[in-house]
Amino acid sequence: MVSRADTSILIAGAGPTGLTLALELARRGIKPRIVASSDGPVAESESRALGVNARTLMLLGPSGVADRIREQALPIEGLQLSSLGEPLLTIHTSILHGQTPALCILPQGTTERLLLERLRAFEVEPRWHAKVKSVDGDPETPEVTLIGNDDSGETIKPTILVGADGAHSIVRNSLDFAFPGEALENEFFLADYAYGAPVDVSHARVDFTNPGVLGCIPVRQNVLRYISTLPDFEDRIAHPHPPVEQTWKSQFTVSFRHVEAMSKGRVFLAGDAAHIHSPVGARGMNLGIEDACWLAWLISEGREAEYSQLRLPAVRGVLRQTKMLTALATMERPAALAMRNRLLPLMAHVPFAERSLVHGIAGLDTPHPPWIARTH
Numbered sequence: 191m192v193s194r195a196d197t198s199i200l201i202a203g204a205g206p207t208g209l210t211l212a213l214e215l216a217r218r219g220i221k222p223r224i225v226a227s228s229d230g231p232v233a234e235s236e237s238r239a240l241g242v243n244a245r246t247l248m249l250l251g252p253s254g255v256a257d258r259i260r261e262q263a264l265p266i267e268g269l270q271l272s273s274l275g276e277p278l279l280t281i282h283t284s285i286l287h288g289q290t291p292a293l294c295i296l297p298q299g300t301t302e303r304l305l306l307e308r309l310r311a312f313e314v315e316p317r318w319h320a321k322v323k324s325v326d327g328d329p330e331t332p333e334v335t336l337i338g339n340d341d342s343g344e345t346i347k348p349t350i351l352v353g354a355d356g357a358h359s360i361v362r363n364s365l366d367f368a369f370p371g372e373a374l375e376n377e378f379f380l381a382d383y384a385y386g387a388p389v390d391v392s393h394a395r396v397d398f399t400n401p402g403v404l405g406c407i408p409v410r411q412n413v414l415r416y417i418s419t420l421p422d423f424e425d426r427i428a429h430p431h432p433p434v435e436q437t438w439k440s441q442f443t444v445s446f447r448h449v450e451a452m453s454k455g456r457v458f459l460a461g462d463a464a465h466i467h468s469p470v471g472a473r474g475m476n477l478g479i480e481d482a483c484w485l486a487w488l489i490s491e492g493r494e495a496e497y498s499q500l501r502l503p504a505v506r507g508v509l510r511q512t513k514m515l516t517a518l519a520t521m522e523r524p525a526a527l528a529m530r531n532r533l534l535p536l537m538a539h540v541p542f543a544e545r546s547l548v549h550g551i552a553g554l555d556t557p558h559p560p561w562i563a564r565t566h
């Protein structure tokens with residue numbers, strides 16, 4: 191075991207995962223270095239993740255970030271499913287937790303800024319515009335080559351290196367971590383619209399277009415996100431008011447992959463660097479924050495060697511769940527569509543099925559963090 195006093199920790203990446211890891215270490219008295227190739231947190235108007243689940247709020251409680259998120263986030267009361275506008279099922283996402291909703295909405299850029307603000311209180315500031323070019327040497331003694339935006343180079347030999355550098359992780363690739371999985375053929379399209387008046391932000395909505403899907407998720411009191419597998423989805427949107435502005439537009443493909451081991455020697459992977467999947471279920475950022483909290487706790491206990499073994503079952507479980515939900519949303523065979531649309535309304539009569547789905551949306555289907563007392 192490495193003495194914590196002698197440990198120099200380098201975190202590559204200052205997205206939600208890297209920032210959470212730095213904060214969770216700093217609040218335990220371990221000051222890491224954190225570097226990122228970007229120039230700062232993601233723009234608040236170009237937010238990928240919106241859903242912050244109950245598990246994340248539990249994990250970010252001790253640092254005080256959860257309270258700040260609660261002050262600003264929109265709690266989601268439920269998910270309304272329909273088929274070509276005909277209601278199929280409403281899933282009540284507040285049924286698990288009296289006070290804490292299973293899911294609340296806050297743009298990823300705001301979550302990153304709240305993490306950063308708290309991190310600064312511990313006098314830790316990410317070094318922006320600093321790109322990890324390569325990681326060489328033995329994973330027991332990694333050598334990291336950093337390039338600044340003025341092309342200045344630096345070699346760092348940390349005791350612990352954490353790759354929180356996103357889906358295209360240089361740390362993962364440099365050290366030949368296998369990243370097996372599959373890519374979905376479907377392309378996803380996304381557009382955020384701002385309205386001149388408040389809109390209904392109590393529910394997220396998913397309309398099956400048989401085949402295809404058009405989802406509508408609240409972003410702010412006057413902003414809605416539409417997300418679809420249909421290239422012409424914008425023609426199908428029933429706007430609540432005439433939109434005043436399209437604030438963001440994007441399209442992306444989806445893969446389901448995870449590393450076979452989340453560490454090699456003194457190198458650890460967390461967040462999208464270790465696992466990627468579809469946004470259906472809103473688990474990606476939340477799972478990365480969870481990795482970061484577990485890794486910080488294990489490092490502080492001198493037990494980081496257990497990280498991969500402890501986290502992989504949770505990662506596999508979340509990938510299985512998101513794959514199943516994505517298949518349900520993107521299925522195309524007419525017989526399967528008809529079966530789905532007949533079965534979903536029946537779920538309203540099976541409280542156990544709804545509870546288990548909401549448990550997953552809340553992120554409470556992964557092991558309870560041992561350093562946080564159970565409240566019920």
Ligand SMILES: Cc1cc2nc3c(=O)[nH]c(=O)nc-3n(C[C@H](O)[C@H](O)[C@H](O)COP(=O)(O)OP(=O)(O)OC[C@H]3O[C@@H](n4cnc5c(N)ncnc54)[C@H](O)[C@@H]3O)c2cc1C
Nearest residue numbers: 203204205207227228239240241322356461462474475476
């Ligand atoms: C449309 C969409 C919707 C989503 N919705 C949700 C949702 O509702 N809920 C949810 O939980 N998740 C959601 N996700 C997933 C979520 O956005 C990601 O899982 C999350 O951003 C991963 O965080 P991360 O910190 O691991 O990686 P990233 O956010 O990708 O951050 C990576 C960091 O590494 C840095 N970096 C990259 N390369 C280098 C390098 N070579 N050297 C140094 N630094 C580097 C970057 O600058 C950045 O700071 C969604 C994703 C998409 C695409």
